[in-house]
Amino acid sequence: MGDDAGVTPTTRAADVVLLGGGGAGTAVLHHLALHLLRQRQRRPLRVVVVDPLDRLAARPADRTWCSWVPRGGRAEAELGPAVHRWWPTVLVVARDGSPVRLDLAPLRYAMVRGEDYYAHVAALVARAVDRGALDLAHLPVAALDVEEDATAARVVLPQGHLVAPVVLDSRPAPPARPGASSLVQHFLGQRVRGAEGSVDPDRAVLMDFSVPQPPVGLAFGYCLPSDTATSLVEHTAFVPEPLAAQEQAAALAAYLPGALGTTTSAGLHVEHVEAGAIPMTDAPFTQRPAAPPGQRRSRVVRLGTAGGAVRPSTGYAFTAMHRAARALAGQLAAGVPGDRLDVPRPYPRRHAWMDALVLRALIDGPQRGGLEGPDFFVRLFTRNPPQRVLRFLDGLTGPAEELALMATSPRGPMLRAAARDAAWRLGGGR
Numbered sequence: 159m160g161d162d163a164g165v166t167p168t169t170r171a172a173d174v175v176l177l178g179g180g181g182a183g184t185a186v187l188h189h190l191a192l193h194l195l196r197q198r199q200r201r202p203l204r205v206v207v208v209d210p211l212d213r214l215a216a217r218p219a220d221r222t223w224c225s226w227v228p229r230g231g232r233a234e235a236e237l238g239p240a241v242h243r244w245w246p247t248v249l250v251v252a253r254d255g256s257p258v259r260l261d262l263a264p265l266r267y268a269m270v271r272g273e274d275y276y277a278h279v280a281a282l283v284a285r286a287v288d289r290g291a292l293d294l295a296h297l298p299v300a301a302l303d304v305e306e307d308a309t310a311a312r313v314v315l316p317q318g319h320l321v322a323p324v325v326l327d328s329r330p331a332p333p334a335r336p337g338a339s340s341l342v343q344h345f346l347g348q349r350v351r352g353a354e355g356s357v358d359p360d361r362a363v364l365m366d367f368s369v370p371q372p373p374v375g376l377a378f379g380y381c382l383p384s385d386t387a388t389s390l391v392e393h394t395a396f397v398p399e400p401l402a403a404q405e406q407a408a409a410l411a412a413y414l415p416g417a418l419g420t421t422t423s424a425g426l427h428v429e430h431v432e433a434g435a436i437p438m439t440d441a442p443f444t445q446r447p448a449a450p451p452g453q454r455r456s457r458v459v460r461l462g463t464a465g466g467a468v469r470p471s472t473g474y475a476f477t478a479m480h481r482a483a484r485a486l487a488g489q490l491a492a493g494v495p496g497d498r499l500d501v502p503r504p505y506p507r508r509h510a511w512m513d514a515l516v517l518r519a520l521i522d523g524p525q526r527g528g529l530e531g532p533d534f535f536v537r538l539f540t541r542n543p544p545q546r547v548l549r550f551l552d553g554l555t556g557p558a559e560e561l562a563l564m565a566t567s568p569r570g571p572m573l574r575a576a577a578r579d580a581a582w583r584l585g586g587g588r
């Protein structure tokens with residue numbers, strides 16, 4: 159990566175600006191580097207990342223991404239070197255503690271640790287730079303604004319500007335307008351090391367609903383082993399109100415020993431903690447801000463959470479971020495300006511509607527004719543081939559598979575949610 163110290167002039171030109179170098183920004187660098195290493199470039203593509211944190215250099219252990227990846231496919235080849243663990247089967251645990259084993263073939267559940275992923279992308283980027291295909295600089299500042307006129311987009315920095323035909327903006331941004339149903343996913347996890355041999359490395363728990371449930375929404379734990387002594391144990395809650403950090407810490411502390419098959423946390427060493435909160439909402443996110451006068455489309459494209467990549471019903475975003483990055487890489491390398499970039503929608507429109515119903519029914523809960531969240535997810539996984547559920551969550555299913563999924567959902571709560579959603583829309587909600 160270029161020298162930060164030398165890149166603070168008043169105006170600097172780039173081919174692409176990545177505004178935000180978190181999950182979405184790093185995915186773009188990943189796919190861009192792969193693309194540039196495959197093709198010959200007439201001159202280096204000039205990319206500038208603006209983010210207070212340079213993740214490719216610092217490689218923080220700030221998150222662990224999990225997602226399901228087809229065996230032998232392109233995504234496996236691209237991600238493989240950064241994957242910490244793969245599991246062909248995972249467990250879902252019902253409220254009463256009974257486990258259901260899901261055979262994911264031809265998919266596998268993959269765990270990618272932030273620090274490994276940043277190191278992998280940094281190595282690819284370094285190769286692309288060495289080959290003269292990429293010129294990458296990082297500006298360790300928070301951008302103040304993005305402006306646009308008929309000729310270019312301008313990123314306003316504390317000192318000076320960056321001018322580029324494409325700005326990929328993954329800074330946090332609110333939805334375009336309010337939605338009808340919103341929850342926030344809070345999670346807190348610990349990478350815990352115990353005695354050698356105390357962990358079964360093949361026992362990966364995707365969702366364990368036997369944890370205490372909140373009054374509105376749902377909660378689950380999960381436990382993903384690294385090796386025979388180390389596991390990532392997380393507590394996740396989908397709740398309407400912000401969750402106090404101490405409350406979630408207590409929930410994790412209560413879940414942890416059981417998840418590790420012990421009765422006490424004594425003797426366990428916490429190697430790392432990760433926490434986060436992400437929106438789960440049917441409010442729409444804007445992929446492109448309004449175009450300036452005289453221009454058909456904006457040169458700014460929003461990616462990641464800001465661009466609607468977080469799946470409203472589950473909080474998964476990894477696959478959608480990578481799909482967008484893969485679709486953009488070739489276009490960026492070919493110099494397509496931002497206003498002509500073809501950017502895929504994160505998920506099909508009808509999936510957004512189905513997720514809106516799930517969110518509404520989860521918020522209503524069984525008391526108000528809605529869903530009992532844990533039972534809903536367990537039922538979805540046990541009455542469908544797990545691949546169908548996972549493909550749906552990735553936004554890859556067609557109408558026939560979706561009808562089959564709907565047929566296995568509790569009919570009453572979903573019909574009531576659909577009726578209330580229709581009334582909300584007719585009432586001008588959207």
Ligand SMILES: Cc1cc2nc3c(=O)[nH]c(=O)nc-3n(C[C@H](O)[C@H](O)[C@H](O)COP(=O)(O)OP(=O)(O)OC[C@H]3O[C@@H](n4cnc5c(N)ncnc54)[C@H](O)[C@@H]3O)c2cc1C
Nearest residue numbers: 178180181182209221223224300301434462463474475476
């Ligand atoms: C701990 C954690 C675990 C997760 N695990 C999973 C998972 O297992 N599977 C999954 O699918 N999804 C997961 N997610 C959800 C999602 O994949 C991540 O949140 C992902 O990092 C989203 O990427 P992003 O680029 O939208 O946001 P971020 O990664 O948060 O990146 C946004 C970036 O913008 C920068 N920024 C902010 N303001 C400015 C500014 N003014 N100027 C410049 N830069 C700015 C920030 O510094 C940050 O680096 C997880 C999220 C978290 C927090």
